[in-house]
Amino acid sequence: MSAGANKAGKRTGIEISLAISEAAKMARVDAVAAYPITPQTHVVEHLSELVASGELDAEYICVESEHSALSACIGTQAAGARTFTATSAQGLELMHEILYIAAGMRMPIVMAVANRALSAPLSIWNDHSDVMACRDTGWIQVFAENGQDAFDQVICAFRFGEDRRVQMPVMVNFDGFTLSHVVESVEFPAQELVDSYLPPYRPENTLHPDRPLTLGAFAMPEIYTETRMAHEAALLASRPVIDDAWAEWGKLTGRHYKAVETYRTEGAETLFVTMGGLSENAMEHVDAAREKGKKVGLVHIRLWRPFPIDEMRKVLCTAAHVVVMDRALPPGAHGGPVFTEVKSALYDQSRRPTVHGYIAGLGGRDVTPADFGTMYDLAMAAVKEGKKEEFRMIGVRS
Amino acid sequence: MLEIRIHGRGGQGAVTSVELLAIAAIEEGKYAQGFPSFGPERRGAPVMAFCRIDERPIRLRSKIYNPDVVMVLDPSLLGVGNPSAGIKDGGIVIINTHKSEEEVRKEYGIKATLALVDGYKIAREELGAPITNTTMLGALFGATKALKNESMEGPLRERFGKIGERNVKAFRRACTETAIFPAKT
Amino acid sequence: MAKPMDQYTWRELLVGNVISEPGSSQEYKTGDWRSLKPVFDNVKCIKCGVCWMFCPDNAIMQDADEFFCADLDYCKGCGICARECWPGAIAMTEESK
Numbered sequence: 186m187s188a189g190a191n192k193a194g195k196r197t198g199i200e201i202s203l204a205i206s207e208a209a210k211m212a213r214v215d216a217v218a219a220y221p222i223t224p225q226t227h228v229v230e231h232l233s234e235l236v237a238s239g240e241l242d243a244e245y246i247c248v249e250s251e252h253s254a255l256s257a258c259i260g261t262q263a264a265g266a267r268t269f270t271a272t273s274a275q276g277l278e279l280m281h282e283i284l285y286i287a288a289g290m291r292m293p294i295v296m297a298v299a300n301r302a303l304s305a306p307l308s309i310w311n312d313h314s315d316v317m318a319c320r321d322t323g324w325i326q327v328f329a330e331n332g333q334d335a336f337d338q339v340i341c342a343f344r345f346g347e348d349r350r351v352q353m354p355v356m357v358n359f360d361g362f363t364l365s366h367v368v369e370s371v372e373f374p375a376q377e378l379v380d381s382y383l384p385p386y387r388p389e390n391t392l393h394p395d396r397p398l399t400l401g402a403f404a405m406p407e408i409y410t411e412t413r414m415a416h417e418a419a420l421l422a423s424r425p426v427i428d429d430a431w432a433e434w435g436k437l438t439g440r441h442y443k444a445v446e447t448y449r450t451e452g453a454e455t456l457f458v459t460m461g462g463l464s465e466n467a468m469e470h471v472d473a474a475r476e477k478g479k480k481v482g483l484v485h486i487r488l489w490r491p492f493p494i495d496e497m498r499k500v501l502c503t504a505a506h507v508v509v510m511d512r513a514l515p516p517g518a519h520g521g522p523v524f525t526e527v528k529s530a531l532y533d534q535s536r537r538p539t540v541h542g543y544i545a546g547l548g549g550r551d552v553t554p555a556d557f558g559t560m561y562d563l564a565m566a567a568v569k570e571g572k573k574e575e576f577r578m579i580g581v582r583s
Numbered sequence: 584m585l586e587i588r589i590h591g592r593g594g595q596g597a598v599t600s601v602e603l604l605a606i607a608a609i610e611e612g613k614y615a616q617g618f619p620s621f622g623p624e625r626r627g628a629p630v631m632a633f634c635r636i637d638e639r640p641i642r643l644r645s646k647i648y649n650p651d652v653v654m655v656l657d658p659s660l661l662g663v664g665n666p667s668a669g670i671k672d673g674g675i676v677i678i679n680t681h682k683s684e685e686e687v688r689k690e691y692g693i694k695a696t697l698a699l700v701d702g703y704k705i706a707r708e709e710l711g712a713p714i715t716n717t718t719m720l721g722a723l724f725g726a727t728k729a730l731k732n733e734s735m736e737g738p739l740r741e742r743f744g745k746i747g748e749r750n751v752k753a754f755r756r757a758c759t760e761t762a763i764f765p766a767k768t
Numbered sequence: 769m770a771k772p773m774d775q776y777t778w779r780e781l782l783v784g785n786v787i788s789e790p791g792s793s794q795e796y797k798t799g800d801w802r803s804l805k806p807v808f809d810n811v812k813c814i815k816c817g818v819c820w821m822f823c824p825d826n827a828i829m830q831d832a833d834e835f836f837c838a839d840l841d842y843c844k845g846c847g848i849c850a851r852e853c854w855p856g857a858i859a860m861t862e863e864s865k
Contacts, residue, residue, distance in 0.1 A: 197609065
């Protein structure tokens with residue numbers, strides 16, 4: 186299963202999980218600590234092969250759980266090592282408390298998350314339940330839409346995560362199976378290009394006997410609020426750095442990324458909002474619907490945290506209706522996480538569209554382009570009847 | 584866009600087939616996707632694998648419900664499900680079988696174009712094992728002419744190492760030994 | 769710490785709330801938590817060091833004659849030294865006489 190990192194500039198057929206390992210390799214990571222879990226197994230499996238074969242000069246730490254995996258990552262990162270890991274679903278939840286610690290300690294670990302449903306009932310299939318449960322951990326969170334995107338995001342994540350103005354851990358989310366297990370074409374950049382883009386890691390603070398520091402100290406009520414405010418401010422301040430990192434990657438590779446992407450939004454009366462791999466299915470639907478004269482477009486979110494509120498307001502307020510697809514059901518919350526976020530962003534806007542939330546594709550349920558048509562029809566019917574439709578689940582048998 | 588659905592049993596290499604197919608198509612400069620019908624891998628359980636090939640980047644990420652090509656790695660699957668379900672008009676069904684066209688049409692009621700090859704025979708003779716995925720890839724290339732044969736031979740050698748050459752031989756034989764029978768109306 | 773914790777603004781905190789000053793806990797004198805203080809009887813003391821070994825706050829020192837004594841800047845008066853001193857050379861006495 187050798188990958189094509191040596192075939193710079195040429196599109197290579199590769200499983201997306203392996204492309205992500207290659208990205209970590211090209212980022213010259215110093216340390217990987219991981220516990221393998223379906224469906225991200227192939228990411229760390231391939232990294233272990235790269236380390237074993239000597240292709241990647243890194244410390245590979247096999248641990249006994251995800252809790253330990255991320256703990257070890259904090260340790261290596263604190264020692265000044267560029268650190269990568271990957272996980273999924275239950276594994277991400279087992280890391281949960283450590284996620285906050287990595288963020289609070291401002292450790293710029295990069296972690297690929299193959300998004301998946303959570304048990305019970307036991308499901309290994311794709312949705313966004315896992316990452317949404319970790320929404321508030323203080324990490325920068327990016328969603329990839331295809332293999333090339335996932336590959337590029339891993340490299341870009343090191344660049345902006347490690348930036349002295351940011352120093353934040355980054356989750357690169359890619360849909361489990363729907364992306365992780367797909368073989369498709371990925372264009373690998375030359376190693377020299379990656380090296381020029383991503384300078385060696387020079388952390389501000391590291392554990393070293395010559396310069397003793399206390400990392401992860403406790404905070405009394407007198408100071409804890411200030412530490413949270415500092416984190417919030419730093420996360421928000423990461424935006425321009427993320428944008429610059431993507432802009433420079435675009436200059437070097439011709440592949441341009443934005444926090445909020447739009448597709449055929451010109452003159453659209455109804456805008457879909459999606460996140461992740463199914464955004465491309467939504468584009469297929471938009472093309473088909475435009476063909477039939479329907480004025481629809483797509484807004485797809487790449488950067489989930491920090492939430493790009495200004496762009497979202499700007500683009501969504503041009504439409505009359507917004508149809509949000511969520512890939513997770515937060516029980517009792519009256520709507521999916523993206524839906525509630527979008528709705529709250531629009532609430533105080535003077536000219537605001539109607540917002541309709543649909544939850545689809547849970548636990549591996551297929552979402553076809555036609556399903557976006559169903560969401561559109563439901564939203565339009567609600568508008569026609571003057572109903573205030575909160576949200577509903579798509580494709581659920583009743 | 585060419586959409587291919589492969590039906591096999593866990594362990595027969597349906598997933599490897601679509602991966603190799605996608606890699607071969609990309610080697611030719613096309614765009615492609617190869618992916619399994621995701622699930623817990625269970626040996627012997629009926630599985631599906633999907634491949635899309637196009638001249639331009641592919642965005643569609645659902646399963647394939649209306650394939651241009653259906654390929655059946657294991658003839659016993661014809662009796663338990665309906666592998667040719669949803670096939671497009673003008674589509675082709677490629678089956679590993681030693682049976683005749685008449686027998687296949689009569690037993691399974693398939694009207695679409697058929698491509699038949701005794702994959703087990705070729706695999707046994709060339710590989711010494713009844714694992715038909717690479718052989719059946721030959722049938723697919725022979726029947727559809729969607730890609731150049733040479734595009735697959737490199738990936739076969741790379742994937743199978745020591746037994747790469749034998750897989751290439753099985754692939755080539757199936758390319759020529761596959762018989763095509765036009766659709767019946 | 770350069771100033772009391774409740775006077776820092778969020779902008780003044782170091783990245784990751786790192787404490788860059790090594791041994792800054794020394795500035796925090798825990799001796800004023802004490803209600804009983806250990807008094808050492810150097811006649812009974814055999815310089816075995818058991819008090820030094822057991823002190824949870826690292827607050828036992830040795831004087832010029834190598835007798836053990838308490839560092840009253842940090843001794844919290846827990847009495848473990850007195851309890852462990854088998855020759856009975858340490859007595860816990862009230863702080864405010």
